[in-house]
Amino acid sequence: MYRLRLNLALSLMLALVCLQAGIVYWGSVRVEGYARHSRLTSDLLSELLDLSANKQRLRNWAAQRVMGVGATDAARERLLDAMDSSARRLDDMSRRHLASWQDITAQDGGAVPPEVTHLVEISRLLPDNIAQVRKQLRELTPHQDREGFEEVWRRLNQVFDMTHGRDLRDLLNGAIEVQRKAVPIARASTEQGIERLRVQAVALAALTFLLAVGLSLHLGRRLKRPLDALVAGAQAVRAGQLDHRIPVGAGDEFDQVAQRFNDMAQEVQQHRESAEAIRRGLEDEVQARTGELARAHRELQELDQRRRQLFADLGHELRTPATVIRGEADVALRSNSGRVDDYRLALGRIVAAVKQLTGVVDDLMLIARAQANDLHIAPDWLPLSVLLEDAVGQVQAQAAAQRLTLSVQEVPDGVDVKVDAMRLRQVLVIVLDNAIRYSRPGGEVRVSWTLAEGMHCLQVQDDGIGIPDDELPHLFERFNRGRLARAHRADGTGIGLSIAATLLQAHGGRLEFRSLEGQGTCVSILIPDVGSDTAPALLTATPHSTPSTASAVPAGSAVPTAPDPSPRSHADL
Numbered sequence: 358m359y360r361l362r363l364n365l366a367l368s369l370m371l372a373l374v375c376l377q378a379g380i381v382y383w384g385s386v387r388v389e390g391y392a393r394h395s396r397l398t399s400d401l402l403s404e405l406l407d408l409s410a411n412k413q414r415l416r417n418w419a420a421q422r423v424m425g426v427g428a429t430d431a432a433r434e435r436l437l438d439a440m441d442s443s444a445r446r447l448d449d450m451s452r453r454h455l456a457s458w459q460d461i462t463a464q465d466g467g468a469v470p471p472e473v474t475h476l477v478e479i480s481r482l483l484p485d486n487i488a489q490v491r492k493q494l495r496e497l498t499p500h501q502d503r504e505g506f507e508e509v510w511r512r513l514n515q516v517f518d519m520t521h522g523r524d525l526r527d528l529l530n531g532a533i534e535v536q537r538k539a540v541p542i543a544r545a546s547t548e549q550g551i552e553r554l555r556v557q558a559v560a561l562a563a564l565t566f567l568l569a570v571g572l573s574l575h576l577g578r579r580l581k582r583p584l585d586a587l588v589a590g591a592q593a594v595r596a597g598q599l600d601h602r603i604p605v606g607a608g609d610e611f612d613q614v615a616q617r618f619n620d621m622a623q624e625v626q627q628h629r630e631s632a633e634a635i636r637r638g639l640e641d642e643v644q645a646r647t648g649e650l651a652r653a654h655r656e657l658q659e660l661d662q663r664r665r666q667l668f669a670d671l672g673h674e675l676r677t678p679a680t681v682i683r684g685e686a687d688v689a690l691r692s693n694s695g696r697v698d699d700y701r702l703a704l705g706r707i708v709a710a711v712k713q714l715t716g717v718v719d720d721l722m723l724i725a726r727a728q729a730n731d732l733h734i735a736p737d738w739l740p741l742s743v744l745l746e747d748a749v750g751q752v753q754a755q756a757a758a759q760r761l762t763l764s765v766q767e768v769p770d771g772v773d774v775k776v777d778a779m780r781l782r783q784v785l786v787i788v789l790d791n792a793i794r795y796s797r798p799g800g801e802v803r804v805s806w807t808l809a810e811g812m813h814c815l816q817v818q819d820d821g822i823g824i825p826d827d828e829l830p831h832l833f834e835r836f837n838r839g840r841l842a843r844a845h846r847a848d849g850t851g852i853g854l855s856i857a858a859t860l861l862q863a864h865g866g867r868l869e870f871r872s873l874e875g876q877g878t879c880v881s882i883l884i885p886d887v888g889s890d891t892a893p894a895l896l897t898a899t900p901h902s903t904p905s906t907a908s909a910v911p912a913g914s915a916v917p918t919a920p921d922p923s924p925r926s927h928a929d930l
Contacts, residue, residue, distance in 0.1 A: 366572045373568060377561040384554035391550040394457045395540075401450050401476070402536035408443040408483070409529055411436050412517065415490065419513050425499030437491050444483040451480040472535045479532055489516050583615070590618055599626035677786055677853070678714035682707050684754030706750060713779055734777035734863050741806070741813060741884075742768035744778060748785035749804065752793055760798045766805040774813060775887040780860045787857040788817050788868075788880050795845055795878075796821035808886060812866075815882040824872035832870060833858050841874070 415436045421428035451473075458473050493516045497509070586603050593601035599622055603615040689703040749765055756763050774781075792802045800820040807814050824832070828839040833855045858868050861882065869881040 363576070366576060370565075370569065370572070373561075373565050377558075377565060380557055380561060381554070384550070384557055394454075394461065395544050397450060397454050397457060398536060398540050401447070401454060402533065402540055404443055404447050404450065405529065405533045405536060408440060408447065409533065411439045411443065412529075415440070415494070416513075416517060419494060419497060420510070422494070422497050423499060423509055423513075433494055437487065437494075440487050440490075441484075444480065444487060447476075447483065448480040451477045472532070476532050476535075479529065486517075583612075587615065587618065590615070590622075594622055594625075599623075599629065675714065677783070677790060678710040680755065680790070681710040681751040681786070682714075684752075684758065685710070688754045688757075709747070710751060713783065734780055734860075736775045736777050736864070738773045738775050739778050740768075740770075741772045741774050741815075742770070744774075744776070744781055745785065745804065745806070745815065748782050748789060751782075751786050752789045755790070756793050756802065759793060759796065761793055761796055762801040764801060764803045766803075768806045772806075772808070772813070774884050776864055776884065781864065781884070784857045784860050784882060785815070787853045788882060791853060792817050792819040792821065792878070792880070795819070795842060811886050813884040813886055815884070816879055817882070818877065818879040820877040823874040823876050823878055824870070825874045829870060829872065833868075 415433070418428045418433055418436065422433075455473050455477055458470065493513065497513075590601055590603040601622065602619045605612045605615045605619075685703045685706045689700055692699055692703075745765065745768055749763060753763060789802070789804075796802060796819045803816075803818045805816045805818075807816075822841045822845050824839060825841065831837050854868070861867055861884070865885045866883045869883065870878065871881075872878040
């Protein structure tokens, strides 16, 4: 029912649109014919005026030739050629003009105006007249006596104006006058055709609009009731009212849709009731099992985290002193001096590294047993120069193996710090070890000291591979190694800096970084000057955890070449 109505409405609209398109096309063809006729009339007038003007110029040339005052043959031929071209164009345009009038009279009725055929006759006479003029002018010679001049000029006028017994001059002047009158008439006809086309288009558009509005209102009224019922049913089902049913009875397409909708709602209601019964039976069992699984999952996560943390700390903390021991042993084995003092010195450093290794193992085992126990430190007053010298001595062999120069600024005597010697030495060795590892052979590692704002600042600066800007915020994350570090050296676990930062935090200090990719890194180890009023309070213990932030300079900062006690950007660890 509704499908038939829609098809009829659309067919009627399509027929009306096709009718409108046909009328507009027909009108545009008519207007195009009028416009072409108007242009042709204007072109004929222009060509007649050009021909008359060139003919007059040729008369002037003939007068100059007869009087012998500088008329050239080239000028004559140029004017004759121009007249020939005008004659040919006039012949073509007059024929087309005649055909255009024949089309117009065939469509609108009436007869072709006599001046149109008259113009065709004139265009046929022109070639013979121009040929006669050409022949006469080529034979023309200057004349000195008056009687001879008048006779020659009379014959020339006869040739110019008469052809086949007809006065061509009067014919041309009459044709020009006729075309002057015809041009505005043709333009008016074109404008009238355009106006008629405009009126027809507007009328058809208004008719189409009124018909479309009428059909829309009619179909809207007929479709509103069933559509409203369908929308209300859909909204009710969406709100959960599965018992809602859409009324049916007319037997049309919408009633078929409504019946299918009602069947669907009933089936969904049955499935929901069945699913609800099953869900209630499973919910209690799932809730009991969820609690058990959550507890087991938390326990497994804690165990796995403690295991990973222990293995990471143990692997790195054992590697640093073991590296020192191996380096000192290798130097001692390769030494050819045979001096006992040299061997004693090497063995002394090995013993110190073993002591450090033993202390590290004790702390790590304590962390492993106590899981989240505090990291204890034993601070005491010690000369900073001794600590720095000891740390530099532990990595001296490693630097020599990589052909690096260690430049160390001496710390003045009397500069004491209250620190745990083993822990601070461990921090210094970690920082120096990183500087050496990621420096290029033949480079230099510089160590300097300064005191400002209640903090001792030890700066370790290298000319190595540097750290990209996007990796600076992640320096202290465990197991994190940058792409340049991995490309430079495959070994390493990525937890050294986190351990160093934790140890410094336990002393109330912090690490600061400045780096430029490809040019090097400057690490500032800041230790509180306990005797200063502005120094941070020394912590007696700190949780053995990884700091979450790194003190780093923004992207694009240059590597410092001198100690800077007040970096531009940092975050306390």
